[in-house]
Structures are given as C-alpha cells and as structure tokens.
Amino acid sequence: MNKTIKVTCAIILYDNEVLAVQRSETMKLPLKWEFPGGKIEEGETEVECIKREIFEELNIKIEIKNQLTPVTHEYPDFKIKLIPFTAEYVSGELILKEHANSVLVNKKKLINLDWAEADLPILQEYLSL
Ligand SMILES: Nc1nc2c([nH]c(=O)n2[C@@H]2O[C@H](COP(=O)(O)OP(=O)(O)OP(=O)(O)O)[C@@H](O)[C@H]2O)c(=O)[nH]1
Numbered sequence: 093m094n095k096t097i098k099v100t101c102a103i104i105l106y107d108n109e110v111l112a113v114q115r116s117e118t119m120k121l122p123l124k125w126e127f128p129g130g131k132i133e134e135g136e137t138e139v140e141c142i143k144r145e146i147f148e149e150l151n152i153k154i155e156i157k158n159q160l161t162p163v164t165h166e167y168p169d170f171k172i173k174l175i176p177f178t179a180e181y182v183s184g185e186l187i188l189k190e191h192a193n194s195v196l197v198n199k200k201k202l203i204n205l206d207w208a209e210a211d212l213p214i215l216q217e218y219l220s221l
Pocket residue numbers: 097099100101118119120121125126127128129130131172174208209210211
C-alpha cells in the first residue's frame with residue numbers, strides 16, 4: 093500500500109472570481125482542472141507549503157483566509173490527503189510555470205470544469221459557504 097501524499101491547495105479569490113488551473117499533458121491527471129498547490133515538504137507547515145507552492149507555480153503572493161475540510165482520495169495508482177485553504181490574491185503578475193492553462197471563474201460556474209476527482213468534495217463545501 094502506497095503512502096498517502098499530503099498536498100495543500102488554494103481557492104484564490106481575485107476580483108470576486110476564483111482561480112482554477114489546468115494540469116499539463118505531462119503531469120499526473122493530465123488536463124484535469126485543480127486548485128493550485130502541491131506536496132508538503134519536510135519541516136514545513138501547511139500554510140508555509142501553500143504560500144511557497146503558489147509563488148513557485150504562479151509567481152503570485154496570496155493571503156490565507158480559512159482552512160476547509162481536508163479530503164482523502166484514492167486514485168488508482170496513488171492516494172492523497174488534500175488540504176484546502178481559501179485565500180486572496182495580494183500581489184504579483186500571474187505566470188504559469190507548470191500548468192497548461194488558467195481561468196478566473198465566477199463561483200457558480202466552477203462546477204462546469206473537468207476537475208481532478210479529489211477536488212469535488214472541496215468544491216462542494218466551498219459552494220455551500
Ligand atoms: N496541487 C494540487 N494537486 C492536486 C489537486 N487535486 C489532486 O488530486 N491533486 C494531486 O495531488 C498530487 C500532488 O500535487 P503536485 O502538484 O505537487 O504534484 P506534482 O506536480 O509533483 O505531480 P507529478 O507527480 O505529476 O510530478 C498530484 O498528483 C495531483 O494530481 C489539487 O487541487 N491541487
């Protein structure tokens with residue numbers, strides 16, 4: 093049984109819209125949409141992790157607002173614990189370093205994207221807030 097990978101992700105609000113990013117063709121879960129984030133490194137807190145990942149992947153700074161409920165999900169070949177945060181854009185020009193695409197979407201339209209499966213419960217919770 094593989095170890096569970098701990099991953100943080102951020103629901104980033106910018107001008108009342110939410111930032112979603114699309115995984116590239118060469119990543120795991122190719123072309124699926126997700127909330128940006130990544131794996132927790134040793135000795136790092138969850139909040140440190142999400143801020144670092146957002147800066148590394150997108151070149152922007154964010155302010156963390158709240159933590160939502162973590163989701164454990166088993167994909168066919170790996171298992172993750174996805175730890176979501178709500179956040180607001182603070183500064184920086186958005187530059188996609190790893191992803192294929194990004195969109196700013198009205199909250200009500202988020203559900204129309206083809207999401208990574210582990211994100212669906214997070215999306216559901218966020219939409220109910
Ligand atoms: N960042 C992020 N990763 C997610 C989300 N949902 C989800 O299932 N994942 C999975 O969590 C794993 C770890 O995220 P990561 O973004 O650091 O992974 P990575 O680039 O190192 O992926 P790789 O294994 O293709 O190199 C990925 O395999 C990704 O598929 C999400 O909303 N955000």
